[in-house]
Amino acid sequence: MIILTDCDGVLLSWVHSFEWWMKRKGFKKSPQISYKVSEVYGISDDEADVLVRHFNESAAIGFLPPLGDAIKYVRKLHEEHGAVFHCITSLGTEPYAQRLREENLIRVFGEGVFERIECLDCGADKTEALKRYEDSEFIWVEDKPENAEVGAELGLKSFLLNQPYNRNYNVNENVTRVKNWKDLYEWIC
Numbered sequence: 362m363i364i365l366t367d368c369d370g371v372l373l374s375w376v377h378s379f380e381w382w383m384k385r386k387g388f389k390k391s392p393q394i395s396y397k398v399s400e401v402y403g404i405s406d407d408e409a410d411v412l413v414r415h416f417n418e419s420a421a422i423g424f425l426p427p428l429g430d431a432i433k434y435v436r437k438l439h440e441e442h443g444a445v446f447h448c449i450t451s452l453g454t455e456p457y458a459q460r461l462r463e464e465n466l467i468r469v470f471g472e473g474v475f476e477r478i479e480c481l482d483c484g485a486d487k488t489e490a491l492k493r494y495e496d497s498e499f500i501w502v503e504d505k506p507e508n509a510e511v512g513a514e515l516g517l518k519s520f521l522l523n524q525p526y527n528r529n530y531n532v533n534e535n536v537t538r539v540k541n542w543k544d545l546y547e548w549i550c
Contacts, residue, residue, distance in 0.1 A: 362443060363476070363499050364549075365491070365512070368450035370504035371522050372435070373425040373465065382416050396505065396526040414483045417453045423461030427469050434542035435470050442550065445476040449490045453483040491515050500549060506530040520545055 369375030380390060383402065393400050399409035416422065438444040452462050459480040466475055479490055487508045491501070496516035503509040504524045513519035513535035521527060521538045522545070532538055539545045 362438075362445070363447060363497075364438065364444050365447050365449060365494060365499050365501045365517065367487075367503045367505070367508065368448050368452070368462070368466070369425075370428065370524050371502050372428060372431050372448070373469070374428045375425060376524075378421055378425050379413075379416055382419070382421055383412070386412075388412075394525045410484070414453060417483055418455045418458045420461065422452070422458050423465050425465055430542045432469060434546040435474060438546065438549065439471070439474045446470075446474055447477040447479070447494075448475055449479050449487055450481065451483060451485045451487065452480045454480070487511060488515075491517065502545060506532055506536070509536045512536075520548070 366372055379398075383390070388402050388404075390401055391403050395401055397406075397409070398404075398413055399406045402409065404412075435446065439446070448466065450462065452458060462480060463475075463478050466478060481487065481490060488511050491512055492515060494501075494515070494517060499517055501509070501512035501517040501519045502522055503512065503519070504522050504527060506521055506527055509519045509521040510533055513533065519536045521532050521536050523538060523540050537548065539548065
C-alpha cells in the first residue's frame, strides 16, 4: 500500500516551529487564524513569502517535531500493514534544506517508511506532482484544502487533516475530513 502525504501540518509541526522562530525574530502573532502567514503576522504577502522561504532554508527545518499522533499511526501503518509513504512537500529547492527535511522525516518516523520524498518549490502547487499518481486511488493526506481537492480531482482518495486554519473550509464531497492520524487509520483499516 502506498500512502501519499504532505509534510508540514500533516506529518511535522511546521506552524509550531515557525511561530517560535518568528518570535525570536521579534514578530508578534495576531489572534487571526489563517493559512496565510501575512494575515497571522500582519505583514505583506511579499514579506511573508521571504520569511517562510528563509525559515524553510534554515537549520530549523531539520528539527521539526512530529504532529500530534502521526508517529504512532504512520509507524503502525508501515510496520503492521506494509504501507510505504511518498511525501510531496512544498519546502523549497535549496538542496541542503531538502536533505534536512529527509533526515528529519527518517529520524522521526524511521528508516524505510518513506520510499520517496519529493521537495517542490516553496508554496508550489502540487498538481503536477500528483498527476503521476492519477487514477491510482492511492490515499492522499493534506492540510491545505485546495491540494486535497486537486488530489480528489485526480482520482486519489483524498483526506484533509484538520488544522485550525482549515476548519472553516467546506471541502467538496470527494474529500474526507479527518481529525487526526488515528481517525485516518480507522478509515484506512
